[in-house]
Amino acid sequence: ATPTALLVGTGRGSQLGILIRGPQVLEQTQRIDTVVLDKTGTVTTGRMTLSSLTLADGQAEDELLHLAASAELGSEHPIARAIVDSARTRGFDVDSPESFIAHSGQGVQAIIDGRLVVAGRGSWLETEWGMNHTPAVTEAVALGERQGKTAIVVAWDGAARGVLVVGDTVKDTARDAIDRFQQLGLTPVLLTGDNAGAAKAVAAQIGVTDVRAGVTPQGKLDTIRQLQEDGHVVAMVGDGVNDAAALAAADLGIAMGSGTDAAITAADITVMSGDLIAVGDAIRLSRRTLRTIK
Ligand code: ADP
Numbered sequence: 085a086t087p088t089a090l091l092v093g094t095g096r097g098s099q100l101g102i103l104i105r106g107p108q109v110l111e112q113t114q115r116i117d118t119v120v121l122d123k124t125g126t127v128t129t130g131r132m133t134l135s136s137l138t139l140a141d142g143q144a145e146d147e148l149l150h151l152a153a154s155a156e157l158g159s160e161h162p163i164a165r166a167i168v169d170s171a172r173t174r175g176f177d178v179d180s181p182e183s184f185i186a187h188s189g190q191g192v193q194a195i196i197d198g199r200l201v202v203a204g205r206g207s208w209l210e211t212e213w214g215m216n217h218t219p220a221v222t223e224a225v226a227l228g229e230r231q232g233k234t235a236i237v238v239a240w241d242g243a244a245r246g247v248l249v250v251g252d253t254v255k256d257t258a259r260d261a262i263d264r265f266q267q268l269g270l271t272p273v274l275l276t277g278d279n280a281g282a283a284k285a286v287a288a289q290i291g292v293t294d295v296r297a298g299v300t301p302q303g304k305l306d307t308i309r310q311l312q313e314d315g316h317v318v319a320m321v322g323d324g325v326n327d328a329a330a331l332a333a334a335d336l337g338i339a340m341g342s343g344t345d346a347a348i349t350a351a352d353i354t355v356m357s358g359d360l361i362a363v364g365d366a367i368r369l370s371r372r373t374l375r376t377i378k
Pocket residue numbers: 122123124125156159160161163164187188189190191192203204205206234235236275276277278279299300301324326
């Protein structure tokens with residue numbers, strides 16, 4: 085393989101909006117047999133919207149959305165953008181929190197108006213924050229998840245105050261992209277931190293049968309390593325901070341151009357458009373470029 089020819093490959097890639105970290109990356113595309121796909125922002129648009137809001141007894145919508153949106157203000161997650169936008173659209177104040185910590189794949193905690201506010205996965209609030217949700221909260225979460233959506237529990241002063249259900253849509257070209265992966269001999273796997281209801285709804289729309297839901301960022305990394313131990317050569321496609329470790333561990337890490345800096349830094353290839361068809365193009369182009377040189 086001559087370096088010049090390899091650079092032609094990477095040059096053609098950049099015309100297509102595919103940034104390849106270096107010529108050595110092309111070698112990795114040859115033996116790939118599995119493509120692991122993150123859900124939110126990778127298979128889906130990542131433009132989430134608020135579809136329902138449930139208040140615990142005695143709570144007010146303005147206070148819930150003010151505190152939830154202020155807590156989410158510093159988060160890069162699509163869920164955060166949906167909550168901030170919906171609060172602003174309704175005319176509620178969104179303020180910078182006094183302090184803020186993002187827990188990748190779980191939720192956020194922040195101090196707002198002197199109160200500790202926690203928003204995230206319902207089970208995380210129970211196991212890590214020692215809360216016991218009321219039947220009404222548990223039911224609102226279950227209902228959202230049955231609808232194929234993501235339910236966020238918002239809590240302060242030690243108890244859940246409401247549930248926000250958010251959802252997004254599958255990218256237009258996702259189903260065709262999965263078909264192309266299969267034509268390239270690649271087995272698709274959907275891997276997400278989101279709940280099983282949301283994961284299965286997306287999987288059904290794109291025709292993927294291997295679905296792994298409720299997986300933490302560490303679990304995403306472990307999944308990649310397990311597939312590799314089982315003899316697979318694995319490409320991982322993702323966009324979030326929660327995907328960074330898995331992207332770095334995969335034989336080929338592919339980030340969406342719309343993704344976070346952490347994902348792009350960890351990846352071998354960045355697909356600027358975020359279109360999954362271009363991910364297939366990137367794999368085909370790399371394979372073809374390498375064949376030309378050999
Ligand atoms: P995905 O794999 O779909 O990108 P993540 O690993 O980022 O999902 O998140 C998993 C789950 O953690 C989300 O479905 C949500 O319940 C919760 N979560 C993550 N980030 C946030 C956030 N900023 N606010 C609230 N909940 C969050």
